[in-house]
Amino acid sequence: MSTPLVDGIADGSIKIDSPEAFSSIIEHYPNDPDLLCLYADLLTRKDFKASAGEFYEKATKIFTDSGKLIQAIISKACKWRLSRPNHEEIDSFFSSIQNANKNQYPFNDFFNNLFRSEKLHLMLSLENVVFPAKTIIKKAGEIEDALFFVISGELKESFYQLLEHREKHQKQPMRILRENDHFGQVYPYTKEIKSPSFVEAITRVQLAKLSQAHLKKLSKKYPPIEQAIITLCNIRSKNGNPGSEIKIRNSNRYPIKVDMKVDVLSVENTEAEFTFSGYSKDLSVTGVGFVLNESSKEIREKLGSIMEANEKRKIRSVFYRANISISISGELVRMQEIVENGRRTIVLGIQFEKMPPNLQGLLFSAAKIFSISETSS
Numbered sequence: 489m490s491t492p493l494v495d496g497i498a499d500g501s502i503k504i505d506s507p508e509a510f511s512s513i514i515e516h517y518p519n520d521p522d523l524l525c526l527y528a529d530l531l532t533r534k535d536f537k538a539s540a541g542e543f544y545e546k547a548t549k550i551f552t553d554s555g556k557l558i559q560a561i562i563s564k565a566c567k568w569r570l571s572r573p574n575h576e577e578i579d580s581f582f583s584s585i586q587n588a589n590k591n592q593y594p595f596n597d598f599f600n601n602l603f604r605s606e607k608l609h610l611m612l613s614l615e616n617v618v619f620p621a622k623t624i625i626k627k628a629g630e631i632e633d634a635l636f637f638v639i640s641g642e643l644k645e646s647f648y649q650l651l652e653h654r655e656k657h658q659k660q661p662m663r664i665l666r667e668n669d670h671f672g673q674v675y676p677y678t679k680e681i682k683s684p685s686f687v688e689a690i691t692r693v694q695l696a697k698l699s700q701a702h703l704k705k706l707s708k709k710y711p712p713i714e715q716a717i718i719t720l721c722n723i724r725s726k727n728g729n730p731g732s733e734i735k736i737r738n739s740n741r742y743p744i745k746v747d748m749k750v751d752v753l754s755v756e757n758t759e760a761e762f763t764f765s766g767y768s769k770d771l772s773v774t775g776v777g778f779v780l781n782e783s784s785k786e787i788r789e790k791l792g793s794i795m796e797a798n799e800k801r802k803i804r805s806v807f808y809r810a811n812i813s814i815s816i817s818g819e820l821v822r823m824q825e826i827v828e829n830g831r832r833t834i835v836l837g838i839q840f841e842k843m844p845p846n847l848q849g850l851l852f853s854a855a856k857i858f859s860i861s862e863t864s865s
Contacts, residue, residue: 498522500620500692507534514543521547521556522640525563537570544570548581552588557596558637558668560585562696565611582607593668595637598720601845603853606710613706615697625687625695626672632681634699635672635717638665641693645671646686664690674700675714675721677707711742712849715773719845741770741777745860750778750836751804752794752820760804762787764836768807769828771855773848775818775839776805779826783834788825791834795823803838807851809858816851817841 493513496502504510510527517523524547531540544567551560564581573581586600599607616639619625625636628648643665665671665687673681677700707714746768751760769777780787794801801820806813822837843851 497526498692500618504530507531507536519550521550521554521559521563524550525566528563528566532566532570541567541570552584555588557585557588557593557599558696559639560588561599561611562614562616562639565614566616568612578604578608594720595668595670598716601849602710602712602716603846603849606706606713606849609706609710610698610713613698613702615699617695617697619689619693619695621689621691623689623693625689625693626683626685628683628686630683632673632683632700634697635670635674635703635720636698637670637696638667639694639696640667642666642690643671643693644688644690647684648686670720673721674698674703675717677704710849711773711852712845715848716845741772744768744771744855746771746807746855746858747809747860748776748778749806749808750838751806752791753802753804755799755801758802762790767860768855769835771852773840773843773851775821775837778805778836778838779828780834780836783832788834791823791836794820805838805840807855807858812858814851814854814858816843 493502497504497513504513507527507530510530514523514527524543528540528543528547531537531543544563547563548560548567551557551563582604599610602610625643626632628646644662645665646662671685671687673683703713703717707717748766748768750764750766752762752764753759754761764778764780765782766778766780769779771777803818803820804815805818806815808814818838818840820836821839824835824837826833826835828835
């Protein structure tokens with residue numbers, strides 16, 4: 489129930505620094521999750537961490553039950569920063585978030601398609617930021633350094649064609665950003681991207697912020713996060729980001745060495761015409777560079793003729809260690825003769841069949857477990 493008192497506390501115009509005074513207000517509004525979070529924030533500042541955790545937890549449940557998943561994630565992250573969760577609590581929360589995802593908002597899908605460790609590190613990197621009305625969040629021409637998700641409030645985003653890209657006068661488009669929208673261009677990480685838009689808060693706004701620096705570190709450790717960011721950027725572009733063209737790399741390759749067996753299937757059927765043993769030279773979410781342990785002149789000639797004829801050969805790739813393995817289908821797209829460890833051999837470029845982000849995460853998790861020697865990229 490909205491009242492001038494509750495609205496004033498929520499928008500920051502009324503400040504309460506006494507836990508006792510705030511507690512009496514909570515007694516009248518025990519089911520307002522925003523107030524519960526603000527009270528928990530105050531308790532945290534006063535170093536009443538155990539009590540703060542309880543109120544963050546109450547807010548999390550109300551947010552989850554009402555389908556406000558990003559708010560639930562933020563409040564749960566606040567609690568977990570105060571006290572380390574156990575595996576059971578982590579799994580229970582992620583299961584409830586998955587089951588409550590009825591609206592299929594971009595952030596919800598972005599988050600739910602990741603694996604547990606990826607979700608955990610991502611949510612702990614989210615920063616909860618609040619701006620009063622009429623605050624300029626970012627200006628056109630500034631270097632982008634963060635991705636923002638709108639938790640509450642409204643913002644106006646106006647797009648501009650930057651001077652160095654302008655060919656003719658264009659009308660400046662505008663859109664209103666509301667709950668569950670997102671803005672900010674942080675990908676590719678290696679490129680400085682000038683903001684094509686001016687974003688200003690119309691009302692008081694609460695945002696979840698992911699800095700480019702944090703995302704870059706997370707993506708290096710958890711490559712599926714990078715793929716999820718690429719997907720999110722593509723969704724933003726398709727949903728109308730006028731005046732901006734985002735060029736996105738398909739994927740980064742990581743030097744992960746894993747024992748492999750590869751079947752090159754016959755054109756006529758699914759039987760293996762050739763079977764090779766070897767290891768991965770580099771791995772990405774879209775493919776692998778496979779180095780053969782042995783390659784005779786006859787094998788090189790036969791594979792060379794397949795490539796020259798542009799035959800669409802299906803591939804069955806198996807990554808393994810001891811008696812554990814994972815198999816992925818794909819297609820042979822490249823062949824290159826190399827010198828590896830002082831010997832002449834072949835590296836085959838294999839493109840995987842398209843996989844959802846959760847299976848990409850499974851591949852990388854397995855690869856790290858199976859890896860012979862892992863080199864940082």
